Amino acid sequence: MVDNCTILIIDDEEINTLQLEHALEDVGNIITLNDSTQALELIHKAKPDVLLLDLEMPKISGFDILQELQFNPEFEQLRIIVITSHGDPQIEESALSLGAIDFISKPLNLKLCRLRIENHVKVKAQENILQNTQAALFAEKEHLRITIDSIADGVISTDQHAQITYMNPVAQRLTGWSQTAAKGRHIEEVMKLTDSTTKTPSINPLTVALKENRPVAMAINTQLTSKQGVEHRVEDSAAPILNEKKQQCGAVMVFQDVSETLAMSVQMTYLSHHDQLTSLPNRVLLHDRLTQGIARASFNDTKLSLLLLDLDKFKFINDALGHHIGDEIIAHIGHSLDCFACNDITVARVGGDEFALVVPHESHSLSLEPLINQVLNVISKPFRSGGEQHILSASLGISVYPDDANCVEEMLRHADSAMYKAKNEAANSYCYFSTDLQVEMNKRLDVGNKLRKALENNALDVHYQPKYDLRSGEMVGVESLVRLSDDEGGFISPLNFIEYAEETGLIFRLGEQVLEKSCISAKRWLDAGVPTKVAVNISAKQFTDSKLVDTVAMILEKTQLPSKYLELEVTESALIENYEYAVNQLKLIAKMKVSIALDDFGTGYSSLSYLRLFPLNVLKIDQSFVRDMLTDSQALDIVSTIIELAHSLHLQIVAEGIETAEQKNKLDELGCATGQGYLLGKPMNYESLTQLLLPSLHNNDQYV
Structure with missing residues (x-):
């Protein structure tokens, strides 16, 4: 039996359908029908592959059924074999014209019928296979077409x-x-x-x-x-x-x-080599231009100069007016400097408020001063931004290949060092890199390395300068002064390493270590029966740290030092730089019962309004006024005014830098109760001060 081949036999004589069904039972799935009125309905329902149809049937003849099927496309592939008892060629012609493909004569020869039907079933099976193959090929072709059309x-x-x-x-x-x-x-x-x-x-x-x-x-x-x-x-x-x-x-x-x-690639390349804010070449492209410039200068026996400039006090403007105004200023400077860019000169933004010019020139050419002056003049031209007029200045450092540098990195490093030197001179200054600057730079690097090592090993030295009651001569407190050891058993001046610490951010670690060491010393003196208040300097940089208050509280808790034995000394500049923030910081510190002293009073803004608003306890007269007050009437007037001001505000007053008995007596006469200076006592280490406080006191390792 051919799989899934359905054979439908329609004959009004039941004997014929029974004989054919028996003869074809293993040829396919056999369905029989004797009532021709139901023929079309059964054909639609069964959808046979082969139809055996008797032509001479009452009511609805085989010809009627053929005519109905002829115009139905659903049965185009149906193989129809007619059964007839007539041998008339006209009847055969009519049946063939209506879609029949073969004849079986009555009376039935079952063997012959079986052979005929088997052949038609085989042909139909091949047709089905071919049709399915064609459908699969068409589907595959259509899928391929859709795929190619979709990519x-x-x-x-x-x-x-x-x-x-x-x-x-x-x-x-x-x-x-x-x-x-x-x-x-x-x-x-x-x-x-x-x-x-x-x-x-x-x-x-x-x-x-x-x-x-x-x-x-x-x-x-x-x-x-x-x-x-x-x-x-x-x-x-x-x-x-x-x-x-x-x-x-x-x-x-x-x-x-x-x-x-x-x-997009071109755009990405441009963005990776240019500053987004100014559209100038960035540090990456600057490095490439320097590399090319050095190669050309070496080949042509010419020179290449790198001018590195940094805006003066730009951070103050940026913080005060906001970053959007700062961005406007940077964009303005970039646009102004772009006028110097040409085929020979590259203008770049290195980052932040730093810009660079790469200038090739002949070995025998005149100096760069005309160009430098033009650059500084362009930057100093007033312009308006954020509704305000701004006047800027810059510091500029110059490195020259091959005079002082042999590679890109060396040129950048040397120009940066020269710029740093110019920044310490005055606004709108410029400086060439030199051998002396190299020595200074090496010393600075050496100091930085020593400071980092000391911080890592917690090896900073803290010395203490005593404060005395000028009338009774009694010691009333000490001031902590940090010291950094050199390689020869001496100390490096704080002027050399404090500034470095502030610039590099090490000031925060340094301040924390000094504060903790000072509190440990004060706690040991307290436990030994000689309670001594210790004053610790807080730099302007430290004062901007949001963690300062928490750090003070943490160290007091760690060392178990009562807060009344700690005094923090801050400068006027630290308070004025961010007024509202300073007020909040000082109030939080004051709540801990820590004393607050205003250091170097009289050298800064000296505004009476903030003296009233800040929770201060002590005013310190700067040593410059103390040193000159006996020879300069103006200095004496300032000292007198500060003392009277402190008394009116109920603040303690401390004079710094007392070096002669005449200065001490004059301060006592003016009403200054407390003083410090070399006349009264030089800074000394913990052991020496401890002997001064209590000669019999031995070292106690409990708090080290």
Whole structure:
């Protein structure tokens, strides 16, 4: 039996259907019907592969059924075999014209019937297989067409003569040709390829692939011009199409539009080499320009100068007015400096408020002063931003190849050192790198290394300068002074390493260590029965630290020192730089019952308003006034005024830098209760001060 083959037998004589059903039972699935009025309904329901139909039936004849089936496309593939008792050729002709394909005569010869039906079933099975195969091939072809039409690349196939046979929608869009119009045309007529730089025609890789029978990549920098004149940058490859016998039967071209990709690549390259705010070359491109400049200078025996400039006090402007105003200022400076950029000179933004100029010049050329002065003049021109007029200045450092540098890194480092030197001079200053500057830079680096090592090992020395009651001579407290050891058993001046610590951010670690060491000493003195208040200096940089209050509280808790034995000394500049923040910081510190002293009073703003608002306990008279008060009447007036001011505000007053008995007596006469200085006592280490406080006190390791 052929799988799934259904045979429907319709005959009004039941004996015929029974005989045929028995004879064909293993040929297929047999269905019989004797009532012709139900024939069409059963045919639609059963959908047989083979139909045995009796022509002479009452009510509805076989011819009637044939006529109904003839115009129904659903039964085009139905194999109809008619059963008739007539041998009239006219009847056969009519049945054949209505769709019948074979005849079985009555009376039935069952053996012959079986053979005929078996053959038709086999043919029908082959038809089904062929039909299913064709459907599968069509589905596969349609899937392939949809896939190729859906991909983002253009696809063009040709015959072996490079004449187009197929184009997907992307290829049609990029070439400007429809598939109908392009079909049969040569590939080079449809794909106009040129070199995007020279505009000379390019050979189509598909023709090369056909000629050499191998895959061929598209030439670099290829441009496709569409039928409408639209230009696209394209890339990819072509390959020959081989049949199962490895014979060439055509070729396929696959290509893609890379115009946007190239534009994005160009944009990304630009962004990676230029500053977003000023559009000037950034540090990466500056490094490249310096490298090229050094190579040219070396080859031509010329010089190359690097001018590195930094805006003066820009951080103050940025913090005070906001970053959006700061960005406007940076953009303005970048635009102003861009006027110096030309084929020879590169202007770049190094980062933050730093800019650079790379200037090539002849070995015998005049100095750079004219250019430097022009640059500084451009920066100093007033301009308005944020509704206010701003006047800026800059510090500039210069390094010259090959005079003081042999490579890019050395030029950058030397120019930075020279700029740092200029920044310490005055606004709008410039400085060339020199041997002396190199020595100074090396010393500075050495100090930095020693400071870092001391901080890592918690090896900073803290000395204490005593404070005395000027009338009774009794010690009333000490001031902590940090010391950094050198390699020769001496100390490095705080002027050398405090500034370095502030610039590098090490001041926070330094301040914390000094504060903790001072509190440990004060706690040991307290436990020994000689309670002594210790004053610790807090730098302006430390005062901006949001963790300062927490750090003070943590150290007091750690050392178990009562807060009344700690005093923090702050400078006027630290308070004024961020007024509201300073008020909040000081109030939090005051809540802990820690004394607050205003150091170097009289050298800064000396505003009476903030003296009233800040929770201060002590005013310290700067040593410069104390030193000059006996010879300078103005200095004496200032000292007198400060003392009277402190008394009126109920503040303690401390005079610094007392070096002579005359100074001490005069201060006592003016009403200054407390003083410190070399006359009264020099700074000393913990052990020496402990002996001074209590000579019999021995060292106690409990708090070390």
